[in-house]
Amino acid sequence: MTTRLSHAVLPRLPASVKVPGYARSTVTAGIVHLGIGAFHRAHQAVYTDDILVDDPTWGIVAASLRNPATRDALEPQDGLYTLSIRSDEGERLRVIGSVLQVIVAPEALEDLIRIMSDPATRIVSLTVTEKGYCYDPATGALNEAHPEIVHDLSHPSLPRSAPGLIVEALRRRRSAGIPPFAVMSCDNLPANGRTVKRVLSRYAEMLDRDLGAFVREHVACPSTMVDRIVPATTDEDRERISRLLGATDAWPVMTEPFTQWVIEDDFPQGRPAWENAGAQFVSDVEPFEHMKLRLLNGSHSTLAYLGYLAGYETVADTMADPAFERLIQGLMDEEVTPTLHLPPGTDLQSYKQALVTRFKNPALRHRTAQIAMDGSQKLPQRLLGTVRDRLAKDEPIRRLALGVAAWMRYVTGRDERGEPIDVRDPMAERLRRTADEAGPEPRDIAQGLLGIGEIFGDDLPQNQAFTNAVTSALDTLFRKGAQATVRETTLSSF
Structure with a gap:
């Protein structure tokens, strides 16, 4: 033509x-x-x-x-x-x-x-x-x-x-x-x-x-x-x-x-x-920004890392697995929604339902690898702000911690089959080096990556509830794989 x-x-x-x-x-x-x-x-x-x-x-x-x-x-x-x-x-x-x-x-x-x-x-x-x-x-x-x-x-x-x-x-x-x-x-x-x-x-x-x-x-x-x-x-x-x-x-x-x-x-x-x-x-965008960053973008990143590790090419493929849909629904309803403060009349339930429908749209072919890019820059806004709000009230963060742990597993640069992951991130070399120097143990990898202040600040590495939750999730991801970890997480009581 x-x-x-x-x-x-x-x-x-x-x-x-x-x-x-x-x-x-x-x-x-x-x-x-x-x-x-x-x-x-x-x-x-x-x-x-x-x-x-x-x-x-x-x-x-x-x-x-x-x-x-x-x-x-x-x-x-x-x-x-x-x-x-x-x-x-x-x-x-x-x-x-x-x-x-x-x-x-x-x-x-x-x-x-x-x-x-x-x-x-x-x-x-x-x-x-x-x-x-x-x-x-x-x-x-x-x-x-x-x-x-x-x-x-x-x-x-x-x-x-x-x-x-x-x-x-x-x-x-x-x-x-x-x-x-x-x-x-x-x-x-x-x-x-x-x-x-x-x-x-x-x-x-x-x-x-x-x-x-x-x-x-x-x-x-x-x-x-x-x-x-x-x-x-x-x-x-x-x-x-x-x-x-x-x-x-x-x-x-x-x-x-x-x-x-x-x-x-x-x-x-x-x-x-x-x-x-x-x-x-x-007059004030912030409530809508939090809604979108935490519900859509936070869920997207969680789906991207876990879905990629589980072998799913797209978000729609990932959401076709009922365990992943349950994980995201629980993340939005139980861990993110309580941190939001929206103007009266905002139909948050309809917004969340629309997100699930959008994630499941098979015509989009939105690749998990595309969403996974630049995670070191995205994590603080998409997940860690919600984490901080939850920790301040001593509320559980198990699903949020799993999203963070999945990012850690991803940036080690090897997937569950031992194949290389093309980690595209401005800090990719530092992330890989940190993980390599930490050694093979998930606890050491988590400790090494949590020490990167540009991502986690000074507060989160000192918060035992956060470090324990992330370390536990990362250990399970290494031992059982993403798919089994997601299913186990969605079947457990919180």
Whole structure:
């Protein structure tokens, strides 16, 4: 198939494929988005696509901070790509047009900073994953020894990190008398707006005290909660969708019908009317963030590590095992829910039921190995915050501890059959070395990994209830395997 998805082929696409309902020639950029991965293209870019009919001043200039692959895929397609919404009822296709340009930062750094410094840019948003913020997940503070931060402090006009890039653009705007853009994180960080403000302010302060005060006092960093499951696109996905379109799409995006976006309404230079596309603007995102991080993401990570170890390729495969479904239901109902404090009227039971349905969606093919990536950055937010709340009230953490232990078993780098695990994590070498040096005994492995302060802080390794629960779970995983451990856990009384 030689025809490539582009403006020219939109009129020839099948009638069942939804296409942009606005003239893209009229759209101008108002948002710069850092980290154009699949999630952004299935979530924020879709909400933005929905509102461009009424306000074409909010197009997106997206940036990849590392890899040119997305640019290389979308540039020949005029920035267009297909969104595939999949469920057991079938597949719906939609072409998204809100991404006007993709820049690869290392190749065109000055162009990117110039666009970020333009008065038309009123929002800079991010999906760079937890590790992209160069912060300490255990404390939420800037990791001042991070190699990219060290580089950027020495070369502030040639930044490599997301914080360095944002602060350099803010510095230039300040010098030119241009009001600062709002910085909107759409990543799974605790209180992501406050975390980003803390990281940016500290980095700016290390460059210049006055600049640090300016960022702290004048740059809005609204918190958000985002929710949509977005599996990695496979070659089979590309072939199927290109066949359905009658045109080649080099990088379509797969997702589920469910989508949620809760946003703190703090945008001094204006914002898109995302509420018209289904977003919810609130004064305090934190209760919704805890709900999502602890119920969805905590359950997802637990399923990923245990499911992978049990030999299950996808979340749906894992949830098809009744013992795993019982484990996750118990985790959500008995260990997570009591730690949540939601606004009146929030239907938490329906949300949890929807999660189970989403996890069991066989059409998504969300691989356990994909969710297992970057666990050292994810664990503090997804599981350990809940653990701390439970321990503070002397409440049991057996299922939570099993999730932590499964991560420990996973990062040793060998599965239950002795085959190597491709552990993709910024701390992968250190984790593997720590486990190897600890020796073969689960108790020693647990003690070694618990000593990594960037993950567990200073408090959890000193908490006997936590260390005993994790050590016991890890010992059982080594002796009996993940599948038997899960079944034993769900049949035991708590």
